[in-house]
Amino acid sequence: MNEYVSIDTLKFLLYNVHQAEELLTKERFADYDKTSLDIFIDSIKTFSDTTLFPFIKEMDEKPSYFKDGKIIVHPQFEHIIKGGGELGVVGAGFDYDDGGMQLPSMFFHAAYFIMEAANNHVPGYFGLTAGSANLILSFGSQKLKDTYVPKMLDLTWGGTMCLTEPQAGSSLSDVATTASPTDKGYHLIKGQKIFISSGDHQFSSNFVHLVLARIDGAPKGTKGVSLFVVPKNRPTENDEITYNDAAIVGEFEKMGQKGYCTTHIAFGDNDDCRGWLVGEPNKGLSYMFQMMNEARIATGRMGTAIASAAYYSSLKYANERPQGRKLNSSGQKNSDEEQTLIINHPDIKRLLFSQKAIVEGSLSLTLQTANYCDKEISSTSEEEKEKYHLLLELLTPIAKTYSAEKGIESTSNAVQILGGYGFCFDFMPQQYYRDIRIIALYEGTTGIQSLDLLGRKITAKNGKALELLAVEIQETIKKASAFDELQLYANTLLENLGLVQKVIGTLMPHALKGNYERFLADATVFMDFFGTIVIGWQWLKTASSAKQLLKDKSGNQLDEFYESKIHTMKFFYTYEMTRTRGLAKTIMNTEELTISATKEMF
């Protein structure tokens, strides 16, 4: 019985649905073969089984806390940080030249998915260190790279991204932290940053904050925001470190992910906080977006991982709990019969299928984005690079949001399967339900992601990304149509592609007329609509792959494994794809009910 993740499904998605081995023909990944990649995945699973999963409940019960200017996390983190460093999880995807493993992104994400499903309170420490190190590698000077990156790779030092400020929230154009130039090669940083994940803990000797700040005299708005490396302790000339006036002043107490700290950091309260500019002045936001795009895919992946853990937790319960009886042909139950396991009740199966469809569908989308990322980085053709880059950009807000919003629904279904026990601390689903709620808020809320999807990604380059996606989807439809059993679903997907065109055709005139508020008013509904279709595409692709393996008798799983994928695809089309027409109707409404409403109406 899987406890939090199915490695079989993960490998099927990696190798069969998304053809990971094709990547290994590329020069960048030439050192890898299936055996070495499997060994990597298996070692991550062992680490997760032994070092992460056994502590998730305890981390909820004994949250991280703020004391005397420090964040104290669960003692197990000592072993986790050490183990993660040894496994090389921070630099797994980095170039060899930068001290990394040059692993395909698909396997990097697969590894984090396993770790996050085992214990979602942990891998953020790895991921944010990886993301901030990657920013330094991409845009920082050689000196910054040499000073910070090696210690981040083995987790001796942690890394964070510091964007949000109390008065600005999601509005990054209002960043007010200041950076005053000095003649000594650094700026003096002053300001407050909140909601800083992984901001501190007692098992890393230093933290490297990547901070958005405004250089004195910089333009207003996003065009005046620069990026700085601001360590908690700055390295001295004799290779020691000294406090850099970057104070942890508090921790946010949260309803979930309690083992994972969310800090408030005050930079420069004593006017002695030094920051080193990354790249050029006033380009901070565009640099940060590289990290944010990765972080968005990672956040979605974490949502899928939590939903996966909740799914297997409720599946275990459904397979063990006897309750009730089947109805006979008079619609009655026979009390002389033994009670049946609840997994035999159709409504419990519906709740389980719904979870399976969401978890595996969004995992497939995460791996799809990672696959595009791998193809972009490993391709030698500029045209191909652009193609995969545009596809990646288009899918990123969806990979983040579908996993968040539907992951919450999926986890709620896990709670429901346990009945009253689902609400009690003795069982895990309630914790996953609390944990996953943050996913729709992290790294740009669902509203922000939806504006990004419709307002930027769909319209960019005259809709080029959407055209490219349509080609990819049509390819899937074509392959699926070769199988009689899949034709119905392939046709449904094709109809939905047409519906996307119709919806966009209805909305675009508002943008062309300069009425952007109207154009974007229902962006979040559009996200739900378009995201469902994208996941429908992933499921058809998955079912095609399963069908092909069954036909060729070339899979290494039992037939029922592949049949379950086809069955779950049908479930998705019957219970989820049926929502798209209603959503399209809502988006195409002409009543303008939200934008016409005054605040007195509430």
Place this chain on the structure above:
Amino acid sequence: MNEYVSIDTLKFLLYNVHQAEELLTKERFADYDKTSLDIFIDSIKTFSDTTLFPFIKEMDEKPSYFKDGKIIVHPQFEHIIKGGGELGVVGAGFDYDDGGMQLPSMFFHAAYFIMEAANNHVPGYFGLTAGSANLILSFGSQKLKDTYVPKMLDLTWGGTMCLTEPQAGSSLSDVATTASPTDKGYHLIKGQKIFISSGDHQFSSNFVHLVLARIDGAPKGTKGVSLFVVPKNRPTENDEITYNDAAIVGEFEKMGQKGYCTTHIAFGDNDDCRGWLVGEPNKGLSYMFQMMNEARIATGRMGTAIASAAYYSSLKYANERPQGRKLNSSGQKNSDEEQTLIINHPDIKRLLFSQKAIVEGSLSLTLQTANYCDKEISSTSEEEKEKYHLLLELLTPIAKTYSAEKGIESTSNAVQILGGYGFCFDFMPQQYYRDIRIIALYEGTTGIQSLDLLGRKITAKNGKALELLAVEIQETIKKASAFDELQLYANTLLENLGLVQKVIGTLMPHALKGNYERFLADATVFMDFFGTIVIGWQWLKTASSAKQLLKDKSGNQLDEFYESKIHTMKFFYTYEMTRTRGLAKTIMNTEELTISATKEMF
């Protein structure tokens, strides 16, 4: 600014939409007029403002707990129990003859709605005492009435309902608690009951448990279940009380409603637990169903109340928090402008309207069921009594479930409006989000309610209840059609009524062929479908009423109050009623994906 409830909306629903004053012509309610009812509502609001609302956060932070065989709740309960007793909240709806206030059910529910919105950790103590006292009054002997009810009315003693057992859960035919007859007028009770809400606390000197148990030799299944009064302490001949071997052995630690205890009770561990039979042997379940039906409406009402509190909490934030700017006609923001309040963003308005539509729509349905209840009890015609009884029965599972499932969604929207702060303990929405999750589990899960709706209520008396409901809905459609502005929505509701017929027509043959599993496989999807249409009916009724008041210039609110109701109705039809066709398609699917699935597929 409303903090947790809008009394204006409540009174508009009571007096205008649901015509409460019509009831006052009935003999049963002849002592009441609008002034006295308003005074009652206002006194409940004052009690809630001063005694309940200020303590909800603390009750979450300092949960009730089990210690030395007792449940200890927050010290404020001392004042709450005293105040509730003085206000007469337990017996508000009871007959004068039974020591009650003979208040219309609509006002009883309105009062509890206010109290639950102020603090949902509290009114369960009142409600369960009321429900169990009512069971004794309805089916118990005069001796039982005299012994227990007066002390329950003033909350000197509390009351509970004890159904669930560890091995049985929702399957009441598997109740295993035993009742052995003695020749002394009582039975000896032995067994374990779990999830007993309001089971104990330090401020009531006794608890009166209404316990389902099986008399020795009783038939198997639900036909062998009897109902007993089993006090924690039994009255002695000299008017004192002595311990009755009904031990609190634990409390369930929960993710929400932490101030409200959920206990585990062991009856008869020392073979000295006496229970007194209520009514006839083996009829316990049918008696208990009276209480359960009330409890189901009450549970839905509580869900609506929590969602109301979350709505006003997020509305307050949206009205105070500046963030971001409006897009200009080039789709850009101007950083020189002041930030705008987030309530001006269309997506925030969408989240707020969605909450308002769910909260006020389901509150209206609660009052509709209460109105049918009042009409049933106050009518002198048997035919009318049956009519209202059938309507009440049909709407009960919907009133319970819509408020639960959509209330959860609504409360999640409140969290979302606060962004990252929504996840933090400093703000209320995260608490309401945790609190409300239980509503879909209490008193029969959503799955159980859905089986009840489709399997019993829709099919009962050859569909008589549904026919009666269709007449009521058509009456609303007719009234609404008189207003040009409402015709579109009236037509939509009419189309949806036709869709209900079509869906039921597709499902019924399965039942007629004895394939009940197939008939009921998608009962929960049917609940979502039918529930949405029922709320659409409530909204059209609400909008009609608002329109009439605007036309007659006879309302006591500003025009914008009534216009906001019409606007919210339009929102509901544009964003929610658009879901019904997709749901119908799912229900009418012919693939039988859940019932055909084996447990190996997961």
